[in-house]
Amino acid sequence: MFGFLKNLFADEKPKPKARPKPAATKPPSPPSPKADPGSERAALLKRAQEVHRAKRKILDHLSDEDRAKLVSMAILTFLNQGREPDDKKR
Known part of the structure; x- marks a missing residue:
């Protein structure tokens, strides 16, 4: 946090920073013969x-009124983010 003050008022010269070593390159490993990731994803x-x-199918059997109630309850729950509704706090 106060590194800039150290640089301004320090009697020592700042130490030179070491260069990072180049990363060792190794060839990419062949895919494992266990299972094709495409088939897992498809499954x-x-x-x-x-x-x-x-x-x-469950939601298709609801009446329009019940579906509207469910949607409004879901929206209120989402907006409250898990908090208690205002009517239960009283």
Whole structure:
């Protein structure tokens, strides 16, 4: 924090800084033969789509009024960021 004051008022000359050593370069390692990352990613995406469809089916059965209530509750929860709503503090 006060390094600039040391530089201004110090009797010693500042020590020269050492240069960083160049990083050793090694060839990139070949991908592991265990599993293709593309297939893992595809499986994860497929599973995520299945979960999304299942949740969507649940929400499709709600009435318009219930869906509106759910949306408003989600917005209030998001805006409150986990705090108690104002009506419960009283």
